[in-house]
Amino acid sequence: MACFIVPTSLAIITTAFRKKFPKQWHINWLNTIIWGGAVGLAVEHIAHQEIVPWPPFLTAMSNPADIVVMLKEMATIGIPMTVILVFAWIVMVVVYENFIATERLSLTARTAVK
Amino acid sequence: MWLIVTLIATVVVTAIYLLLKGYRKKYKLGFLALMLWGTFLMVLVDHLIAFISGEPFMKVTTDGLIKSGTMLGIVMIIPIFVIWIITISIPSGTKP
Numbered sequence: 001m002a003c004f005i006v007p008t009s010l011a012i013i014t015t016a017f018r019k020k021f022p023k024q025w026h027i028n029w030l031n032t033i034i035w036g037g038a039v040g041l042a043v044e045h046i047a048h049q050e051i052v053p054w055p056p057f058l059t060a061m062s063n064p065a066d067i068v069v070m071l072k073e074m075a076t077i078g079i080p081m082t083v084i085l086v087f088a089w090i091v092m093v094v095v096y097e098n099f100i101a102t103e104r105l106s107l108t109a110r111t112a113v114k
Numbered sequence: 115m116w117l118i119v120t121l122i123a124t125v126v127v128t129a130i131y132l133l134l135k136g137y138r139k140k141y142k143l144g145f146l147a148l149m150l151w152g153t154f155l156m157v158l159v160d161h162l163i164a165f166i167s168g169e170p171f172m173k174v175t176t177d178g179l180i181k182s183g184t185m186l187g188i189v190m191i192i193p194i195f196v197i198w199i200i201t202i203s204i205p206s207g208t209k210p
Binding site: 003004007029032033034035036037038039040041042043045046048049076077080081084085102 | 120145149150156157158174176178179186193203
């Protein structure tokens, strides 16, 4: 119902504090991945009538019984979703910093020597 | 089906990013690709967990406002492309 709120909450924090992260972490990659996904999933949730453009915005919030289901979904889907996105970002950063960036650096050094 | 649509969009844009090196920065292809990867991964996790719970992995139709799964996938990625178009339309160095 509102599973994407979990990664979006992380994105709010990482976006707000993006300048505090080391440049090599490429935190904007994570922000872009999560915000892009949040936009797509928000459209999907609107199409499934789980989100409405008026308060309480989440249709599950109107019914106390649905709130429990919503919180359970946020835990069972939202947390794994966040973990997968963060993992994908980590893989991207590790591959880029250890292989692509170093290759470019050595190519630049070789060009400078010539 | 919306998983397939997002996957196709993601793969195509990623391929364009990898092939058109000279246009990456100008058209912010990496930005578009990352947004689509995010959408695809989120939808994939959603589908996988639903499948583990006993629901079918792929649904052709939905019971929401958009009945066709394919059309839902297309509608999902339209805002992402709109954001990308707006981003590349803003000249570099312009502050909002």
